[in-house]
Amino acid sequence: MSTTEVTGEVTTSAEPRPPVRGTGPGVRRVLSTAGPLAALLGLCAVFAALAPGFATASNAAAIVEQAAIPVVLAMGATLVVLVGGVDLSIEGVMAASGLTFVLLAANSVNGNDLGLLAVLIALGVGLVFGVVNGVLHVVARVPSFLVTLGTWFVGLGVATVLFGTTTPQLTDPSLGAWAGGHWFGLPVVVVFALAAVAVTVLLCKGTRLGMHTYAIGGDEATSRLAGVPVGRTKIILFAVAGLLSGLGGVLATIRLGVGDVSVGSGSLFLTLSAVVVGGTLLSGGRGGPLHSLVGVLLLVVLGNGLLLSGASPYLQQGAQGLIIVVAVIATGWPARSRLRVVK
């Protein structure tokens, strides 16, 4: 309990217990929480008016499905960003897990056929990468930026070795059926994405670990003084992020139907942009999984809407970059006076 008292005094760690000081901070909180959501709804309204085919059930289904894997990845990335760290290893871990999975499930290259066990082992590979990230960061005191940059390429290297010389194709019929299949009336990937969101929200809002996460992001030094197990918390968060990257790699591999070292290409940019656009501060301490969910949807809707409205491909890339910069300015604006240094 002492932790909450300490974080209550740290103005940047407003999420679990917002400091009530007049109306200012309350308004700020509403803005940073509702801003991205309002932007998402506004964007939907604009595209519904401009782009024929946008406001249809089948397009909504396509958007949700396209958002599913980035959402899984963004949940892990959010946890790491909440403590002020960053996980750049997403694409490498996806590749290593994806190839581990395809080579252990029934495939065209070797005689393995472990079925669901292949999925679990591949998730284990992601977990190991995450633990290594966390331990190197916490114990060896290397900035997370550098550690995860390194493991990104280690992951790609592992995947390249596993790949060998020919593309392994997934031949397991039951796992392959997940690609276009449905559970509870929802596409399988969407079920996984919803589960990832639910677990992450619970972790953030309902557990001591979540409380510690926000405290560390708010002010790591003070949290340490207050008895928060900073190192252990960070290692757990990196481990969860690795696990979720592994899950993303397995799901993407199932969807492609083949093992591909570039299975995660582009995922890092989309995921980190979504976390930031959703309103989670890169400096940590504020934001959360639901913010990132909105962030992913916003970017996917933007890409989808621009494509449907017939915008030039050159314009599409520029527009996506522009919205990220605008979103960072918008989310950071209320807090900019409190930033001591911008790095």
Added chain:
Amino acid sequence: MASSAVACSAGSERVERDGAAVDRGEMVMVSEVRSLTNPYEAAWVQGSRAYAESLGIELKVIVYGGDSQNALSQLQSVLAAGKTVLLNINPNTSADTPAIVRAVQNSGGCAVTQWSKPADLHPWDVGNGWASYVSYDGVQQGADTGKALVDSLGGTGGVIALQGLLANDISQTRFQGFQQAMAGQSGVTLLDDQPADFDRNKAYTTTQTLLNKYGDQVNGIWAATDSMALGALQAVREAGRAGEIKIASAADATPEGLGAIADGELLSTYTTDPYFNGAMGLAICYQAMTGAIDVESLPRENREFYVDQSLITASNVDRFRTVPSDEEIVRSVQDPFSRITGPVAR
């Protein structure tokens, strides 16, 4: 004038050494590619290896991961080791070519480059150290596969085109060829063309979105490579329209793409025979180094040329699904110039 003087002196040095005929033990063959996880490049390396082994010459495979600086620095370490380098390379970008060929020429080695080079730079401008530049006619690939797509639709319908990276030469020429095929008829309309960056995932999501936009108007999809065509196929399958929407790929002949053609899910692809390409560049250099050919006196058509390539459809796919044996690869490059179809027209 100055550069041609340099080229001449480099040439005369090489001729001198030819008199002494470079010993096989003094040679090292280098095959440099972007990645080994791309089936085309993996097969290319296999071709290089088969050829080097047939001569008992050491082969170094450099995989530079699409990083131009990495490509050059690794090559320079091999050059610094002192052996005579015979290089066959698929450079990352056109801009990389001049530095690579000059580095090899200055060390007394021989280079053959494939796929990309600056349009205004030619092997004969640089010297005998750059034996040949080899390329593949992307316009023909696009036109032939575009025509196959139009024919399969019976001349009427709507199609979507997926390009590679917008700034990529090969992607542009293939799309240009595709547009030529479309211009030759009036019944098929191009509904949309989008870049999918050679990326399977991006092709998948783009196709999914475009199928929502155009619905039943879509009868065909043209993609610049197999990986994008297969991404599109995944989206078409999920929309429950596999077999109904015709999908033509314009390049790569990956094992998976060939399998999809045999299964009737893909209409076409194109092969530039990676096994041949991987061995042919080394064969030209080996013949130049041993004096079997004199680079100086080669006609220009042998120094900058297009190589024969084939359209693959269901009717001939079986022929391309078997991997050639090492002996077949080596035999195919006995005359490395046997598959020239013409000069690289600019």
